[in-house]
Amino acid sequence: MTILVTGARGNIGGRLLTLLAEGGHRVRGSARNTSALRLPEGAEPAELDVTDPRGAEQALRGVETMFLYPTRGETGAFLRIAAEARVRHVVLLSSPAAYEAGEYDRPIGLVHRAVERALEESGLRHTVLYPSWLATNARRDWAGEIRATGRVGIAHPDAQVNPVHIDDVAEVAARLLTEEAHRGRRQVLTGPRSMRLREVVAALGETVGAPVEVEELTVEQALGRRDPRMPEPVLRTLLEVTASAVGVPAPVTNTVERITGHPAREFAEWASANRADFR
Template identity: 65%
Template sequence: MTILVTGARGNIGSRLVAALAEAGHPVRGSARDATTLRLPAGAEPAELDLTDPGPAAADALRGVDAVFLYPVIGSVDAFLEAAVAAGVRYLVLLSSPSAYEAGEFDRPIGLVHRAVERAVAGSGLKHTVLYPSWLATNAGRDWADQIRASRRVAMAFGDASVTPVHPDDIARVAADLLTRDTHRARMQILTGPRPLRLRDAVATIGDVLGVELPVDDLTRDEALERDQGRMPRPILETLLDVAAASVGQTAPVTNAVERVTGRPAQPFRSWVEAHRADFQPG
C-alpha cells in the first residue's frame, strides 16, 4: 500500500519521501503545485491543497494506507474526511512542543498546531504526533545570512538552551512509524543528543568553518526592531519570550530517536558539517 507524504517540498517531507523510496516503499509526495516537486526515482507526485482538497484528494489518496501530515494554517477537516473515506488506516502528524509548552500553547504558533491536532483526533484515524525539539535547520534560517555577510551573529538571549534535532532523524522516525507498528504511541518527543546554548551552537558553526563567530547580544526590543518585519511580529515575540524563559534552564533530552530507529540521534555538528556551504560567503 502507498504512503502519502504531504508537504513533500519541505525540510522533513522531502527527506521522508527519499527515505521511504530508498527503502522500496511505494510513496507519493504532494504539494499545492506538483510542478515544484523534485522527487526521487520511484516516488509519485500529487497536487493537493490540504485546506482546500476538493476532487484532488481522491487522486492523492488512491491506494493510500498511511499518511504523513504536515501542519498548515487553516482547516484540514475536509482532507481528513477524504482520508477516512479512502481507507487510510494510520497517520503521522508533525507538530511542535509549542502545542503544549508553557508560554506557547496559547499563543499563535501553539494555537495553529493544537488546531491541527484536534482535527486529527476528531477524525478517528489512528495516529502518532511527533514533537521535534529545536530544529537544526533553524540555524540556517536565523544566522546564515549574517554569517555569510559579516562573520558574526547578533541575537537576543544567546544563553537560551535548546536541544537541536537533525531533520534526517525526524524523517527516519516518521518512516519507521509509517511502515511498522512497533512504536506507534500517541506521541513521540524527538530531540538531539544533548542541549546547547544558542551561542554554543553559533560557536559550533564557527568551529566547522574554521573561523571565530562573535555573538553580539541584543535586547528583546533591539531584536524586534532589527527583524524589520521579516517574521510576523506575534510569532517573533513568542519565539523571543520562549528563548528568554529557557535562559538558565537545561533543554530536555529524550532517547526516542534511538529507541525508534535503532540509531543514536545525530549531533548538531553533523548537520552543520553537511550544510557548511550555506554559511560560506558567495
C-alpha cells in the first residue's frame, strides 16, 4: 500500500511523512516543486499540483490512501482522477473556519468549504480533520516580535483558544490513513485545555526563561501592523472572530486521545521543543 501525502513541505505534511516512514509504510510526498522537498528516508517524491491534474496519474499510481492538504483553486479534476485510480480513503486537513459562525461565509471558510465540496462530489470515501488553534501559530505570528523586543502586540488578548500540537494532528492523520477504526466523516481535534491568548504568551515566556510582555492593541493598531502577506479582509475576519472569543471558553474534545491512545499534548510541550525560535 502506498500513501500519498500532498503538501509535503508543510509543518503537518512533513511531520506526517516522517511518522508514516518510521512506521514502515510506503509513502510518497508531493509538492509543486520537488527540488525543495526534504523527505525522510524511504519516501518517494512526486511532483504534483492538485489544482492542475497534469501528471496526477503518475503521482497516484498504486496509492490506496491519501492526505489532502487544502489549497486555493479548483481541485475537482484531481479528485476525479483519484477516484478513477481507486484511492480507497482520503484524509482532508480542513479548518473550523469551514463551519464556525463569522467565518464559514468569509474568505478562509469559503476556501476550505470549496475543497470539502469537491471531495464530497468526487465520491471518494473521506474523513475531514478540523484542528483547532495550531500551536505553530505562536511561531508564525509572534516569534519575530518576541525575539526582537521581548514583547508581543495582540488585539483581544483575553480571547480563548485551545492550542493543539501539530504532532497530535499528524498522529491522528497517520492512524486514519493506515487504520479503518476511526474513519468517520469528520474529526474535531483540540488541545487539552482552553487558554487565553495572554496565557499562551506567558507559557512561551516560561519556556524562553524571561517574561514576555503583552501589548494590547486596538483593531486599528493591529490592522496597521498587518504583514503584507496577510490580506486585509482575512485579518479583519480573524480579528472579529478573536473578539467574539473573549471570555468564551474554547471547546475541548477527546478526539486525540480517542484515536491515538494518549492525551492531547500541552502547549508547553510544543513551546519547550521550539524555544530556540523565540530566543
